[in-house]
Amino acid sequence: MGPRSDSGIPTTVFDRYHPVVALVYFASVLVLAMAAMQPVYLALAVAAAWLCNAWLKGWPSALRTAAWQVPVVLIAAVLNPLFSSTGSTELFRIGYRAVYLESFVYGICMGLMLMAVLLWFSNASRVLTSDKVMALLGNVAPTVALMLSMAARLVPQFVGRGGEIEAVQQACSKTRPASFRDRVRWRGRIVTVLMGWSMEDSLEKADAMKARGWASAEKRTQYRPYRFRAADAVACAVLAALVAGNAFLAWIACSQYHFYPVASTLVAWWGYVPYAVLVFAPLGADAFDRMRWRRIERRMRAYRGSSDGGA
Amino acid sequence: MEALRLRGFGFAYPGEVPVFENLDLAVERGAFALLVGKTGSGKTTLLKCCKQEIAPVGTRWGSVEVLGCMPDGEGTRAKALAVGYVFQNPENQIVCDTVLHELAFGLENLGVDPDAMRRRVAEAAAFFGIEPWLHAETARLSGGQKQLVNLAGILAMQPQLLLLDEPTAQLDPIAEKNFLHALFRMNRELGITVVVATHAPESMTDYATEAFELNGEDGIERIPLDGLSGRPMGKGTADARRTAEGAAASPRLDGRPCIVCSDAFFRYARDRAWVLRGADLRVRAGAIHVLVGGNGSGKSTMLRLVAGVLEPERGKVENGLRRRQALLPQDPKALFVCDSVLDELREWQKACGFDDAAVDAAAERFGLADALGRHPFDLSGGQQQGLAFAKLLLTGPDLLLLDEPTKGLDAPSKVVLARELERLRDRGATIVVATHDLSFASVLADELSMLFDGEVVSTEPTEAFFSRNLFYRYREDGFLRAWAASSSDGGCI
Numbered sequence: 017m018g019p020r021s022d023s024g025i026p027t028t029v030f031d032r033y034h035p036v037v038a039l040v041y042f043a044s045v046l047v048l049a050m051a052a053m054q055p056v057y058l059a060l061a062v063a064a065a066w067l068c069n070a071w072l073k074g075w076p077s078a079l080r081t082a083a084w085q086v087p088v089v090l091i092a093a094v095l096n097p098l099f100s101s102t103g104s105t106e107l108f109r110i111g112y113r114a115v116y117l118e119s120f121v122y123g124i125c126m127g128l129m130l131m132a133v134l135l136w137f138s139n140a141s142r143v144l145t146s147d148k149v150m151a152l153l154g155n156v157a158p159t160v161a162l163m164l165s166m167a168a169r170l171v172p173q174f175v176g177r178g179g180e181i182e183a184v185q186q187a188c189s190k191t192r193p194a195s196f197r198d199r200v201r202w203r204g205r206i207v208t209v210l211m212g213w214s215m216e217d218s219l220e221k222a223d224a225m226k227a228r229g230w231a232s233a234e235k236r237t238q239y240r241p242y243r244f245r246a247a248d249a250v251a252c253a254v255l256a257a258l259v260a261g262n263a264f265l266a267w268i269a270c271s272q273y274h275f276y277p278v279a280s281t282l283v284a285w286w287g288y289v290p291y292a293v294l295v296f297a298p299l300g301a302d303a304f305d306r307m308r309w310r311r312i313e314r315r316m317r318a319y320r321g322s323s324d325g326g327a
Numbered sequence: 328m329e330a331l332r333l334r335g336f337g338f339a340y341p342g343e344v345p346v347f348e349n350l351d352l353a354v355e356r357g358a359f360a361l362l363v364g365k366t367g368s369g370k371t372t373l374l375k376c377c378k379q380e381i382a383p384v385g386t387r388w389g390s391v392e393v394l395g396c397m398p399d400g401e402g403t404r405a406k407a408l409a410v411g412y413v414f415q416n417p418e419n420q421i422v423c424d425t426v427l428h429e430l431a432f433g434l435e436n437l438g439v440d441p442d443a444m445r446r447r448v449a450e451a452a453a454f455f456g457i458e459p460w461l462h463a464e465t466a467r468l469s470g471g472q473k474q475l476v477n478l479a480g481i482l483a484m485q486p487q488l489l490l491l492d493e494p495t496a497q498l499d500p501i502a503e504k505n506f507l508h509a510l511f512r513m514n515r516e517l518g519i520t521v522v523v524a525t526h527a528p529e530s531m532t533d534y535a536t537e538a539f540e541l542n543g544e545d546g547i548e549r550i551p552l553d554g555l556s557g558r559p560m561g562k563g564t565a566d567a568r569r570t571a572e573g574a575a576a577s578p579r580l581d582g583r584p585c586i587v588c589s590d591a592f593f594r595y596a597r598d599r600a601w602v603l604r605g606a607d608l609r610v611r612a613g614a615i616h617v618l619v620g621g622n623g624s625g626k627s628t629m630l631r632l633v634a635g636v637l638e639p640e641r642g643k644v645e646n647g648l649r650r651r652q653a654l655l656p657q658d659p660k661a662l663f664v665c666d667s668v669l670d671e672l673r674e675w676q677k678a679c680g681f682d683d684a685a686v687d688a689a690a691e692r693f694g695l696a697d698a699l700g701r702h703p704f705d706l707s708g709g710q711q712q713g714l715a716f717a718k719l720l721l722t723g724p725d726l727l728l729l730d731e732p733t734k735g736l737d738a739p740s741k742v743v744l745a746r747e748l749e750r751l752r753d754r755g756a757t758i759v760v761a762t763h764d765l766s767f768a769s770v771l772a773d774e775l776s777m778l779f780d781g782e783v784v785s786t787e788p789t790e791a792f793f794s795r796n797l798f799y800r801y802r803e804d805g806f807l808r809a810w811a812a813s814s815s816d817g818g819c820i
Binding site: 146147150158162165166168169172173176177180181183184186187188189190191205208209212213216217220221223224225226227228229230231232233234235236237238239240241 | 378380381408411412414416418419420421422423424425427428431432433434435436437438439440441444445448462464465466467480481484631634635636637649650651652653654655656657658660661662663664675678679704719722723724728
């Protein structure tokens with residue numbers, strides 16, 4: 017399990033920066049993962065994304081995710097040769113249809129890309145919590161941000177009330193539905209009650225909003241829980257440079273690599289290193305952070321030890 | 328200088344008789360004023376008339392001066408926003424998803440610039456000490472916390488006058504004290520004028536500096552605070568009365584248990600804390616059994632386990648009356664489906680087979696006979712509770728489970744409810760009530776169970792329960808006075 021703050025959400029290196037840094041990072045790795053259809057790039061992306069997933073959500077969760085995603089990759093690998101019969105290395109034939117190694121490899125790569133994208137999305141949603149998304153949106157579309165905030169408030173309220181209504185109706189044993197038709201009508205009734213209740217409450221909510229100055233000023237401002245500081249600008253600039261460089265290298269790598277008719281041979285190339293740096297950056301930063309803290313704790317222990325001994 | 332001044336003020340909703348006429352009222356700056364009056368005397372209407380943004384539509388005459396300014400005059404916008412308003416229901420006032428967003432909401436509306444906003448939010452949060460749950464989701468807060476957030480959100484807007492409409496009616500006693508204490512600090516430390524409309528002034532007299540009673544015809548008059556405060560109850564008069572009734576109460580406790588709950592464990596999700604951890608409960612047939620305990624002690628959960636709506640994860644819940652039971656929810660709105668009171672009462676007619684005469688009788692008994700054509704949501708809080716109760720009674724339950732039935736009710740409505748419950752018990756029904764209202768429990772219960780930390784820590788007959796408690800006691804309040812009055816009027820029959 018990753019480290020957790022008081023609110024139960026893991027603290028990450030991204031917490032040191034404005035949410036826009038995390039947004040830029042995840043947007044970049046997602047685009048690169050989708051664009052770079054090349055085995056080494058895909059392998060790096062999947063490895064980094066999966067390890068990142070394990071770091072953010074814990075090993076059990078990451079293993080569970082892998083348990084359904086790896087079969088998806090295999091299915092894509094098996095299905096692709098059935099649909100695209102191209103390549104030069106024939107493995108075997110089903111009837112008149114040849115199954116080639118190249119299309120098999122292509123299928124695996126497609127599956128890996130899907131897996132990487134899914135994992136990066138999952139990681140992004142863990143780091144960019146709703147309040148960060150809201151803060152990001154607030155700068156561009158304050159009204160949308162407020163609407164989202166209100167919706168996020170209403171959903172748990174609706175769910176809770178739905179449960180309450182259902183419990184009450186269910187507890188009245190004499191009026192419990194007997195037939196299937198009754199049961200359907202009974203479900204409908206729960207929705208009716210929920211609607212009536214919520215409409216009624218919305219009148220009071222509208223009053224409460226007006227009482228707190230809703231629509232009283234010409235321009236609504238937005239509370240900014242995060243400030244964009246110099247360090248954020250530097251992080252964004254470094255990230256931008258790294259992404260631009262990687263985009264260029266990935267373009268070279270992809271244009272030199274062919275799946276068909278014969279898959280190009282992969283060679284060791286320095287150009288992969290910047291991509292590895294990019295995708296493993298959060299993990300590296302976290303490892304660095306951990307080491308630094310171990311040192312700080314050791315120093316504190318040593319200090320305590322010496323001062324206790326002196327006393 | 329006065330914070331609020333009414334001169335010959337009157338108001339009528341369109342096409343109706345005036346709610347009040349010719350009111351004269353002066354609330355000094357820095358005062359903590361109580362506004363009491365019967366249900367329907369127009370307390371809410373009066374408060375809303377003093378808050379320009381939510382003033383009801385209708386005809387008005389005379390004048391209202393808020394902070395030395397007429398609401399319709401020049402420069403009123405700034406003044407209007409110097410008036411804060413807190414509504415009864417903590418749930419409905421919360422607009423945003425997290426506490427922080429909620430505190431900032433009012434300031435965002437005013438267009439305060441982000442740096443000033445951050446500072447004002449910080450000040451308000453620090454004043455009430457709500458930093459520990461600043462990032463919490465508002466949906467997860469308790470009622471008391473929600474109402475505090477509402478107060479803090481208003482404080483951030485720097486009000487000079489605070490109007491509150493039954494702010495503690497939906498809170499449990501501890502949350503009520505916390506809220507009132509916060510209000511008291513705003514009043515004394517910051518000099519903010521407070522006007523509270525309430526039907527339970529007993530708990531507020533220690534904080535208030537003056538009180539006014541609103542009476543439909545007689546207008547508004549200043550009343551002494553002493554007359555509103557309640558004495559703590561325990562030994563003495565209550566016990567004397569109780570021993571007289573005690574003899575009558577005991578035989579019901581010889582009945583066989585009809586609900587047996589043993590070693591019940593329950594939680595709402597695997598990663599959530601246990602709500603009940605080894606709870607045991609025995610409810611005797613034909614008795615009124617009251618569950619008391621703090622917020623989140625599992626009273627409501629216990630009722631739902633008994634009803635069979637929830638299943639215990641471990642342990643056993645036996646309920647011999649499960650086929651003839653009914654559950655009254657905390658909020659009666661959870662029961663309303665139809666467009667009129669009459670349809671509502673008739674909704675289960677076919678399923679349960681009662682006749683029209685029974686419907687009419689029920690409407691009569693709960694004072695709904697004149698309101699049969701109205702929409703259930705247009706009824707007052709007390710009437711809604713009455714309607715929900717009548718609707719359940721029509722199904723003829725032998726076991727009635729009530730979740731906080733007195734929440735938001737004034738003293739006369741509580742007496743009506745208590746009388747109905749007595750009548751039902753005399754008919755042989757078993758009643759289980761989960762409540763915070765100890766004075767209500769004291770006159771009605773045959774047995775009380777106290778829930779704490781997921782367990783039932785004690786189950787005792789009412790008299791023994793209250794004579795042994797040192798701190799967990801009740802005070803004389805409007806309900807006990809009304810109850811005593813109705814008992815001496817021959818309500819004992």
